[in-house]
Amino acid sequence: MLSLVTVPATVALLFLGGVDAFWRMNCGIIHTGRVDPLVNPGAVAAHAHTIVGGSNIGVNATFNTLLNSECTSCEIAADKSAYWTPILYYQYPNNTFLEVPHSGSVVYYLARGPNADKIIPYPKGFMILTGDKGARSYDNETMTWGNATYPGRPIADRISFVCLPDGPPLPEGRHMFNTTCANGMRAQIAFQSCWNGKELYKADNSHVAYLNDIDNGICPPDHPIQLPTLFIETLWAVAQVSGQTPQGRFVFSQGDPTGYGFHADFQNGWDSSVLAQAVRDCLVPDNFGQISYCPALQASQTNGYPFNCPERPSQIDEPVHGLLDHLPGCVEVTEGPEVAPASSMNCPASVPKPKIFSTKDSTPRPTAVPLPGQNFGLPQQKYLGCYNDSANSIRALNALQTTNYTAMTVEFCQNYCMQNGYRLSGLEYAQECHCDNQLNPTAISGSNQCTWNCGGTMTLGKGTQQFCGGLSVISIYNNTDPTFKETGDMSNTAGNAQPYQDAAPFASNYKGCYSDNQPAGRALTGAFTQTSYNMTLEYCANFCTQGNNGLGFQYYGLEFASQCWCGNAIANGNTLLTPTSSPNNYTCSQRCPRAGAEICGGPSVLSVYNNPRYVPPVNKKSIGKYQSKQCLLDPNSGGRTLQGASMTDPKLTEESCVKFCLGKRFHYAGMEYGTECYCGDTILRNIGGQQVTCDESRIMTCGGDNREYCGGPGFMSLYYSATL
Numbered sequence: 193m194l195s196l197v198t199v200p201a202t203v204a205l206l207f208l209g210g211v212d213a214f215w216r217m218n219c220g221i222i223h224t225g226r227v228d229p230l231v232n233p234g235a236v237a238a239h240a241h242t243i244v245g246g247s248n249i250g251v252n253a254t255f256n257t258l259l260n261s262e263c264t265s266c267e268i269a270a271d272k273s274a275y276w277t278p279i280l281y282y283q284y285p286n287n288t289f290l291e292v293p294h295s296g297s298v299v300y301y302l303a304r305g306p307n308a309d310k311i312i313p314y315p316k317g318f319m320i321l322t323g324d325k326g327a328r329s330y331d332n333e334t335m336t337w338g339n340a341t342y343p344g345r346p347i348a349d350r351i352s353f354v355c356l357p358d359g360p361p362l363p364e365g366r367h368m369f370n371t372t373c374a375n376g377m378r379a380q381i382a383f384q385s386c387w388n389g390k391e392l393y394k395a396d397n398s399h400v401a402y403l404n405d406i407d408n409g410i411c412p413p414d415h416p417i418q419l420p421t422l423f424i425e426t427l428w429a430v431a432q433v434s435g436q437t438p439q440g441r442f443v444f445s446q447g448d449p450t451g452y453g454f455h456a457d458f459q460n461g462w463d464s465s466v467l468a469q470a471v472r473d474c475l476v477p478d479n480f481g482q483i484s485y486c487p488a489l490q491a492s493q494t495n496g497y498p499f500n501c502p503e504r505p506s507q508i509d510e511p512v513h514g515l516l517d518h519l520p521g522c523v524e525v526t527e528g529p530e531v532a533p534a535s536s537m538n539c540p541a542s543v544p545k546p547k548i549f550s551t552k553d554s555t556p557r558p559t560a561v562p563l564p565g566q567n568f569g570l571p572q573q574k575y576l577g578c579y580n581d582s583a584n585s586i587r588a589l590n591a592l593q594t595t596n597y598t599a600m601t602v603e604f605c606q607n608y609c610m611q612n613g614y615r616l617s618g619l620e621y622a623q624e625c626h627c628d629n630q631l632n633p634t635a636i637s638g639s640n641q642c643t644w645n646c647g648g649t650m651t652l653g654k655g656t657q658q659f660c661g662g663l664s665v666i667s668i669y670n671n672t673d674p675t676f677k678e679t680g681d682m683s684n685t686a687g688n689a690q691p692y693q694d695a696a697p698f699a700s701n702y703k704g705c706y707s708d709n710q711p712a713g714r715a716l717t718g719a720f721t722q723t724s725y726n727m728t729l730e731y732c733a734n735f736c737t738q739g740n741n742g743l744g745f746q747y748y749g750l751e752f753a754s755q756c757w758c759g760n761a762i763a764n765g766n767t768l769l770t771p772t773s774s775p776n777n778y779t780c781s782q783r784c785p786r787a788g789a790e791i792c793g794g795p796s797v798l799s800v801y802n803n804p805r806y807v808p809p810v811n812k813k814s815i816g817k818y819q820s821k822q823c824l825l826d827p828n829s830g831g832r833t834l835q836g837a838s839m840t841d842p843k844l845t846e847e848s849c850v851k852f853c854l855g856k857r858f859h860y861a862g863m864e865y866g867t868e869c870y871c872g873d874t875i876l877r878n879i880g881g882q883q884v885t886c887d888e889s890r891i892m893t894c895g896g897d898n899r900e901y902c903g904g905p906g907f908m909s910l911y912y913s914a915t916l
């Protein structure tokens with residue numbers, strides 16, 4: 193339902209020349225329905241619109257009521273203006289209409305032409321309509337003002353359409369020339385930039401005129417005052433409409449299957465001083481449209497606009513979303529090419545006349561913002577601060593999470609974590625709640641980005657507004673009640689829980705998060721064990737590095753909260769992952785089942801640790817008169833490759849094995865799997881018996897001496913003496 197509007201491609205410049213400066217902002221939907229306070233003030237409009245901007249938009253909206261909007265669905269909070277365009281539907285052959293997903297609008301404020309330095313801000317109460325809802329064909333005769341130096345241009349050129357297929361973009365058109373657009377279809381429209389200096393609005397829009405070149409040039413003598421050129425791009429996900437057939441078609445809500453009748457309205461709701469500063473300071477060359485280059489606008493920029501200010505219920509009691517059996521208002525579809533008649537509304541008696549719900553002005557509610565160290569929300573809940581956080585790394589709070597936009601408040605999350613046995617609670621992305629008993633020690637506090645309003649306070653519409661983190665930042669609270677019992681993470685251990693350890697992934701011997709299970713094989717190939725209940729760092733360290741089972745590996749790694757892998761090298765092309773090198777795969781974030789604070793890797797990723805006791809073994813050339821013969825493959829089936837004598841000793845060393853074989857009068861001595869010793873005079877080649885370079889990544893140190901190698905899984909360190 194809620195999606196962040198993607199930043200679009202830059203404006204298509206119809207003409208170059210003059211000063212080329214602008215700012216732009218992204219907008220989500222605030223209102224959908226037959227609302228149009230310019231054309232039909234106080235009444236149900238002829239056709240339905242998608243409106244972006246100030247939340248107080250309604251049939252009676254004015255400059256002052258818009259200014260009084262609680263919020264805006266656009267990126268700059270100081271702009272409570274409303275901008276609207278027709279809704280796009282898909283008309284099926286059975287004459288039903290499906291609303292096409294609207295992917296957001298981008299509003300541009302452009303400074304164009306030789307007089308761009310004389311642009312003034314929009315006056316309070318200013319309104320404009322651009323486009324002609326009745327047009328169904330290209331009008332090449334109605335021109336903008338012009339003279340020999342500044343020639344006019346068909347005003348129909350104010351509209352353009354862009355089709356974004358998977359491949360290279362198609363040239364722009366003046367109508368819906370192609371609707372097979374995998375990445376969306378975009379309608380673009382320019383507004384009149386020239387004002388007569390008198391009326392704020394006239395029903396025929398004669399108070400305004402286009403620049404001679406529409407988005408460039410100069411103003412006509414009878415409309416001498418130049419305003420910023422508004423330009424709106426609206427994107428629809430046309431490819432998401434299922435069941436398209438050659439007999440179906442895309443239709444705008446004013447009954448237009450061509451696109452020539454596309455139009456847009458603007459109702460000014462700017463904070464006048466912010467607009468004045470932005471027009472003065474930010475319509476200068478080379479700002480690339482970025483709000484961050486404009487302090488006046490950046491002061492109220494929010495990256496959370498669709499969450500902070502989601503779509504409001506429609507003021508008109510009439511369905512406009514989803515699949516409809518007629519266009520809102522029963523507008524008839526007219527193909528043209530002649531201009532569509534003004535009243536094409538013709539609802540049968542069976543369709544109830546829609547009511548207008550009254551909306552009352554909602555003054556912005558204050559937002560309560562605790563300072564770190566202050567209590568906030570439920571009793572004894574102390575605000576710790578705003579921390580960086582990301583799904584791509586180990587989260588600040590990592591034990592449990594839930595998402596519920598409509599319910600999310602600070603109290604909801606604090607209660608949820610408390611109920612589940614966690615002291616710490618954190619809110620993120622307006623709608624997520626994360627819990628833990630340990631704060632990730634690498635978490636960074638002090639961000640000022642925790643400014644997204646909680647989904648719950650926005651949708652419940654009551655009480656004080658609160659902040660629920662933001663994009664990749666989390667607002668964290670601590671339940672300081674001394675009687676609170678931390679029980680989270682222990683529920684699956686049948687009361688056999690271990691006390692919390694230090695958050696071990698951040699221990700000094702942590703090597704990092706590595707990929708595993710690449711096509712070439714595993715990262716750590718020395719030894720492996722698993723337990724779905726008892727895996728902890730200590731368990732795996734014990735398995736891979738302790739002398740008493742002989743596995744003296746250099747590294748141990750945990751994966752999938754249940755597996756333990758050992759080895760002396762990261763093998764088979766597996767690599768260190770970082771949140772930036774591998775954003776989708778950096779998922780070393782699974783909890784170890786019995787040790788709440790510890791991380792046990794993730795799916796196909798290993799949390800790798802160094803064995804601090806590991807000493808690189810010395811490769812000996814000889815032991816007494818026995819010479820090293822590299823390694824001997826000894827598969828674990830079909831009998832041993834050396835069958836003269838054998839023993840197993842947890843304290844095995846190379847010397848003790850050679851002595852054992854010499855005592856038994858055998859020419860070959862082989863140490864395998866750290867603790868096993870085999871002797872013989874013949875290498876049984878039909879069983880294994882291939883002499884190979886020792887596999888350093890899998891070779892094990894000897895149970896009795898971690899500076900010596902004693903073979904590995906399925907291979908021996910081999911020694912030979914011709915004389916005994």
Ligand SMILES: *[C@@H]1O[C@H](CO)[C@@H](O)[C@H](O)[C@H]1NC(C)=O
Pocket residue numbers: 284286287288435515
């Ligand atoms: C009309 O066609 C659409 C798309 O195939 C389908 O979803 C809808 O149920 C149909 N409606 C009627 C009334 O047949």
Ligand SMILES: *[C@@H]1O[C@H](CO)[C@@H](O)[C@H](O)[C@H]1NC(C)=O
Pocket residue numbers: 332333
């Ligand atoms: C407009 O187009 C029509 C049809 O193509 C053409 O006959 C006419 O000359 C054009 N008018 C202008 C002013 O270009």
Ligand SMILES: *[C@@H]1O[C@H](CO)[C@@H](O)[C@H](O)[C@H]1NC(C)=O
Pocket residue numbers: 339340341342410413
């Ligand atoms: C066109 O209009 C502009 C602005 O009024 C004026 O400066 C220019 O001299 C005019 N050009 C001609 C050829 O009349």
Ligand SMILES: *[C@@H]1O[C@H](CO)[C@@H](O)[C@H](O)[C@H]1NC(C)=O
Pocket residue numbers: 355357359362369370371372
């Ligand atoms: C629309 O554009 C797509 C992508 O370029 C192309 O495959 C298709 O043939 C075009 N359709 C029409 C009707 O031109």
Ligand SMILES: *[C@@H]1O[C@H](CO)[C@@H](O)[C@H](O)[C@H]1NC(C)=O
Pocket residue numbers: 234251252548549550551
């Ligand atoms: C719009 O304003 C008119 C005139 O003041 C009033 O009668 C009407 O109730 C208002 N409508 C709404 C929905 O507020």
Ligand SMILES: *[C@@H]1O[C@H](CO)[C@@H](O)[C@H](O)[C@H]1NC(C)=O
Pocket residue numbers: 580636639641664
């Ligand atoms: C924390 O987040 C802010 C805002 O996203 C970012 O600018 C900063 O680089 C982050 N700091 C670290 C250390 O990741």
Ligand SMILES: *[C@@H]1O[C@H](CO)[C@@H](O)[C@H](O)[C@H]1NC(C)=O
Pocket residue numbers: 595596598599
């Ligand atoms: C969100 O929370 C509300 C209120 O507790 C509950 O009614 C609703 O079912 C929850 N929604 C989801 C998806 O969990």
Ligand SMILES: *[C@@H]1O[C@H](CO)[C@@H](O)[C@H](O)[C@H]1NC(C)=O
Pocket residue numbers: 576615631670671672673674
């Ligand atoms: C949370 O509060 C408890 C109890 O006062 C305290 O022991 C603990 O250190 C606090 N945790 C953090 C991360 O501040």
Ligand SMILES: *[C@@H]1O[C@H](CO)[C@@H](O)[C@H](O)[C@H]1NC(C)=O
Pocket residue numbers: 723724725726
């Ligand atoms: C987990 O370890 C405990 C002893 O700490 C043992 O009793 C239990 O059998 C182990 N469970 C599994 C599934 O290995």
Ligand SMILES: *[C@@H]1O[C@H](CO)[C@@H](O)[C@H](O)[C@H]1NC(C)=O
Pocket residue numbers: 709710773774775776777
């Ligand atoms: C994630 O891992 C899979 C399998 O190893 C690989 O195919 C894919 O390219 C990786 N994706 C990223 C973003 O690294």
